[in-house]
Amino acid sequence: MAQSPKLFIYDxxxxxxxTAEFHYLAWKKLADELGIPIDRHFNEQLKGINRMDSLDRILGQATSPIDFSEQxxxxxxxxxxxxxxxxxxxxxxxxxxxxxxxxxxxxxQSGIKIALGSASKNAARILDKLELTGYFDYIVNAAEITKGKPDPETFTAAADALNIPYSDCVGIEDAAAGVEAVNRAGMFSVGVGDDAHLSHADYLxxxxxxxxxQKILDEFENNRKQS
Known part of the structure; x- marks a missing residue:
């Protein structure tokens, strides 16, 4: 009997x-105000990383140490x-x-549940603007996640909320940290992007x-048969 996933979790x-371009432009504006040089190449490091971790990486680019309080x-x-x-x-x-x-x-149409697992605190707002909110059974609240990707918490939170075993979940990600998070959760990882960065995905x-x-359903089934 075919084994199908019970939940798809999307980044x-x-x-x-x-919206990576919008994030880049916003970070670039802030970095310019602080006198810190960043470019698009550096911005690749920020993909899939939460806001405070991104800020720490940018501050680490300063030519001389900048000491800010947490506040x-x-x-x-x-x-x-x-x-x-x-x-x-x-x-x-x-x-x-x-x-x-x-x-x-x-x-x-398949009846398989759908969740959003994003590090963005603006995720729900963006889904509304894209007119896609109605597709989702659950949206992870990034403000309640204590450990960002590559920790699996973002993905396990979605599965826990819908009471679905992690092994029955598929996570779709475009960032290396995101694919690692899906893998660490014991879920089937689908990578979207370059093999150089996402070779650890179960399917790319x-x-x-x-x-x-349907192809992903087939790959999921094959993967579970082998495990």
Whole structure:
């Protein structure tokens, strides 16, 4: 008898939509104000990483040490988020990545539960602007997650909320830290992107257009037979 997953857990940035550019522009504006040079190459390190960890990495780029109190760092992260919120006002359903609308529809029609596991505290707002909220049975509240990716907590929180065993879950991620989190949760990991960064995924596609729902079900079944 075929073994099907009971829950798909999606990352947001790079899987459903790509707000990485907005995050970069917001961090760049803050870094410029602090006199810290960052570029797009450095920004790759911030993908899948939560806000405070991202800030620490940026502060680590300063040419001379900058000593901020925890309260001051919270203020800086809040300022960055304000810049980001201004930028994402432009988001609408046209920002859904290619193939994701059809993939979500196939997921919904299958009866398999759907959750969002994002490090973004703005995830629910972005889903609303993309007009995709109705697809999701559960949205992880990033503000309640104590350990960011690559810790598995973001993914296990979704499974726990829906009372689904971790081994019955599929996690879809575009970041190395995210794929590691899915793997550490004991879930089936689907990577979207470059083999150089995501070779540890159980199944890998180059971009969202290559995501095929039935193919992932087949790969999940094969993986579970072998384990």
């Amino acid at each position: 947001l940035d790079g899987v459903i939509t790509d 001051e760092k919270i203020g800086l992260a809040t300022r960055k988020n304000g810049y980001y919120l201004e930028l994402i006002e432009a988001i609408n359903p046209n920002y859904i990545l290619p193939g994701i609308g059809d993939f979500l529809e196939a997921n919904k 596609v180059g971009n969202t257009q290559e995501l095929e729902f």
